[in-house]
Amino acid sequence: MFPNDPSNSLHSPYPIRFAQADFQALKEQIEGGNYGQLFVLLDENTARDCWPILAPALAPYSPQLLQIPAGEDHKNLQTCQSVWTKLLQKGAQRNSLLINLGGGVLGDMGGFVAATFKRGFDFIQIPTSLLAQVDASVGGKLGIDFQGLKNGIGLFQFPKMVLIYPPFIQTLPPEEVRSGWAEILKHSLIADAQSWPQLQAMPPLQDMDRWQQIIAHSIQIKDHIVDQDPQEKGLRKLLNFGHSIGHALESLSWNSPQPLLHGEAVALGLLAEAYLSAHYLQLPQKELDQIEAAIRPLYPSFPLAQIPPNSFFPLLRQDKKNEGKTHSFTLISAIGQGQFNQSIPYTEEDRIWEAVVFALGG
Numbered sequence: 001m002f003p004n005d006p007s008n009s010l011h012s013p014y015p016i017r018f019a020q021a022d023f024q025a026l027k028e029q030i031e032g033g034n035y036g037q038l039f040v041l042l043d044e045n046t047a048r049d050c051w052p053i054l055a056p057a058l059a060p061y062s063p064q065l066l067q068i069p070a071g072e073d074h075k076n077l078q079t080c081q082s083v084w085t086k087l088l089q090k091g092a093q094r095n096s097l098l099i100n101l102g103g104g105v106l107g108d109m110g111g112f113v114a115a116t117f118k119r120g121f122d123f124i125q126i127p128t129s130l131l132a133q134v135d136a137s138v139g140g141k142l143g144i145d146f147q148g149l150k151n152g153i154g155l156f157q158f159p160k161m162v163l164i165y166p167p168f169i170q171t172l173p174p175e176e177v178r179s180g181w182a183e184i185l186k187h188s189l190i191a192d193a194q195s196w197p198q199l200q201a202m203p204p205l206q207d208m209d210r211w212q213q214i215i216a217h218s219i220q221i222k223d224h225i226v227d228q229d230p231q232e233k234g235l236r237k238l239l240n241f242g243h244s245i246g247h248a249l250e251s252l253s254w255n256s257p258q259p260l261l262h263g264e265a266v267a268l269g270l271l272a273e274a275y276l277s278a279h280y281l282q283l284p285q286k287e288l289d290q291i292e293a294a295i296r297p298l299y300p301s302f303p304l305a306q307i308p309p310n311s312f313f314p315l316l317r318q319d320k321k322n323e324g325k326t327h328s329f330t331l332i333s334a335i336g337q338g339q340f341n342q343s344i345p346y347t348e349e350d351r352i353w354e355a356v357v358f359a360l361g362g
């Protein structure tokens with residue numbers, strides 16, 4: 001059974017808590033921090049759907065709102081510059097606090113902005129998308145996209161707190177729920193075979209108890225891995241399953257009329273890298289079939305014709321896990337058993353291409 005609150009069983013050096021409707025835990029954190037100015041970063045969607053829920057709790061602290069445009073195409077230096085400029089104009093100092101109220105784009109970028117402004121001031125993640133609740137807000141990876149490379153510039157820095165209010169996900173568009181689900185599947189595939197049979201269908205959004213259990217469990221898997229390797233020297237690379245190929249597909253899709261959401265690209269990456277797992281690590285065919293059955297009906301594909309190999313491979317070679325002239329993948333030898341540092345030399349790129357064709361159903 002999934003526990004309802006991850007707090008007791010987590011290892012992170014900062015609190016990861018579920019919020020009650022009064023956001024009392026947040027108020028206590030703010031009051032304990034002796035902060036100067038309080039800033040809240042939001043986008044047009046979280047300003048509309050989430051801020052009205054949080055605002056009453058923060059009213060006594062007179063927060064200043066900083067709004068940025070929503071979406072991955074704004075996860076860049078230009079948006080950071082606009083936030084740094086506003087922080088300067090509004091007199092932000094080292095003892096300021098930034099609350100990131102949004103999905104993974106906003107949290108990765110807001111954390112990066114806070115961690116670098118005047119060499120860094122405190123930030124709190126309040127993740128509002130499913131993807132950010134189960135994955136992006138946890139573990140301290142911060143950054144922005146750069147020159148077409150996903151998260152090309154960034155750093156590791158933990159927030160002061162992660163506060164999760166699961167009902168926020170009720171206003172998410174269905175494709176964003178599905179996007180977050182891909183990272184939940186990933187957590188099970190790399191480290192937790194037990195939960196896999198329970199993840200064959202997404203619960204309805206009305207069933208918040210069930211969602212809270214799933215979110216808590218998924219966070220526990222990630223937290224346990226990050227705790228052992230916060231800077232991704234080894235074990236943390238497990239969390240990148242599906243991302244070598246997923247990130248390359250995601251970046252290439254930005255030039256198309258239908259860009260892939262991060263989780264959609266990861267879902268295709270999971271398929272492709274499961275295919276490679278069958279070839280290189282003997283992932284049983286039966287398990288590959290199960291992975292396909294869980295992913296294909298749920299996620300859109302992407303036209304293979306828009307993934308020219310001469311654009312795809314240069315991007316794949318930029319993957320942060322690579323060393324020397326080999327691709328370094330995270331693969332799985334069985335459902336629940338991730339294996340990192342799986343080298344595939346450039347000379348075997350034909351096999352990788354086969355995996356891409358398999359994932360895109362070509």
Ligand SMILES: NC(=O)c1ccc[n+]([C@@H]2O[C@H](COP(=O)([O-])OP(=O)(O)OC[C@H]3O[C@@H](n4cnc5c(N)ncnc54)[C@H](O)[C@@H]3O)[C@@H](O)[C@H]2O)c1
Pocket residue numbers: 043044045046049050070071072075102103104105106107108128129130131132135136137138139140141142150151168169170171172173176179180183262263
């Ligand atoms: N740091 C990490 O460890 C990590 C992990 C996974 C993903 N990521 C990054 O996270 C990003 C994807 O995050 P995402 O899927 O949350 O995307 P996102 O931040 O773009 O949010 C998805 C969309 O939903 C909207 N939204 C968010 N919460 C809402 C709510 N409660 N109600 C209505 N609308 C809401 C947002 O405005 C946005 O339009 C990618 O850039 C990815 O690289 C980071």
Ligand SMILES: O=C(O)C(=O)C[C@@H](O)[C@H](O)[C@H](O)COP(=O)(O)O
Pocket residue numbers: 135139141150151183232236239240243320
């Ligand atoms: O936390 C991690 O570590 C992850 O790899 C989680 C991923 O889901 C996430 O997309 C992360 O941002 C990818 O990081 P990157 O280093 O490959 O850019």
Ligand SMILES: [Zn+2]
Pocket residue numbers: 135183243262266
């Ligand atoms: Zn991801």
